Amino acid sequence: MSWAFLRDLLSGVNKYSTGIGRIWVAVVFMFRLLVYVAAAENIWKHEHDEFECNIKQPGCENVCFDHFFPVSHIRLWALQLIMVSTPSLLVVFHVAYRKNREKQHNQKLYKNPGKIDGGLLCTYLISLILKTGLEIVFLVLFYKLYNGFKIPRLVKCAIKPCPNTVDCYISKPTEKMIFLYFLVATSCLCIVLNLAELSYLVFKYSIKYYLKRHVKKQQ
């Protein structure tokens, strides 16, 4: 079980997406997943070992590290990627349910089980809203946990067993900050894509609906 599993899942979703949905999948693969695996993971690999405090008191470094990094950036990043990709599964499940129904009744109930209309449209819209919501939740979480998207070089720590206020130095703060900004930028891009897709679908189907009603009235 690894990121390849997520990649295969998302490739399955690609089949039933709109054009903007496919761009979203491409952005998630190339700019988030690939950057995470190829670059970001290695920066945070030894963050605990390289976290250094100006003190010899045993336990002080551990306690300070735990205080300043309750959940590491890289783990939050991984969770965000998984959570944000999961709502797309709702669409896959709905299409599978439709195909199953057709098999059970042994008739063609839908013109095309993969076409976005009726119930599948609602599922698709819900998945888009969930994706956007989760992106925003994680961005807010990052902001609240780490006081903005900054990573300072030096943090002052005065928790027991540290005897007084102690200087602690974070490793590679600049590099971590660059990748954090990259993460925020790609999240925002994905939010914009999701909102664009949402407006496009709502607009398209309301026009279709009003045209149908108009034609019915004329008849």
Next chain:
Amino acid sequence: MDWGALHTILGGVNKHSTSIGKIWLTVLFIFRIMILVVAAEKVWGDEQDDFVCNTLQPGCRNVCYDHFFPISHIRLWALQLIFVSTPALLVAMHVAYRRHEKKRQFRKGDQKCDFKDIEEIRKQRFRIEGSLWWTYTGSIFFRLIFEAVFMYAFYFMYDGFRMPRLMKCNAWPCPNTVDCFVSRPTEKTVFTIFMIAVSSICILLNVAELCYLLTKFFLRRSKKTGNSKQQPNHENKEETKQNEMNELISDSCQNTVIGFSS
């Protein structure tokens, strides 16, 4: 998800590329991505552990390392490779869109579509003309820009492409100016020069491909205008004949209508 997945995605684009594009893709995978993964990552693997400063002051080493390496070479290269590969996705999306349209035509039973079955559509290789030409040329242009930007960023951040053995650091909390020693400077310099050289080769290949596509475009255009110049006389004669026929028909219609009414 790793470089292998990127290989699968870009491999699909390979079918619709020019020969120079295929060479570019081979150079990218063998001389850049493979070298990065197999060799360069190991050279930079212990970069912070073996970065040693001549001081016992805790924190001085961390701060000096961060000051001299705001973003590590290996991460810059990974980002460069990702950004440079991305424009090829535009071409892949365009090809997929065209295939989708052809499949739709085929399903509707359009007579214009001359494929026997869907498998043929899937395996078809599209020629680089029309809107696909613009997408393809645009993607090469963006590739060039990304390569140039990253090479400049590299040069700007590290003051050239050499890795020094010794760096002098006096950032706080280092007490005075402190000597810091980089691990494996020569090996890192060798790999840096190698990656820069291969980037330059890729830039040259992209420029060559761009020139080739532009030349083809202008040649095709001049052929078309050459052909259309021969035709106008023919067309004029046909048009006047058609005009005469139309007048005859309209005259006879009027006569019949008048005849009917009276």
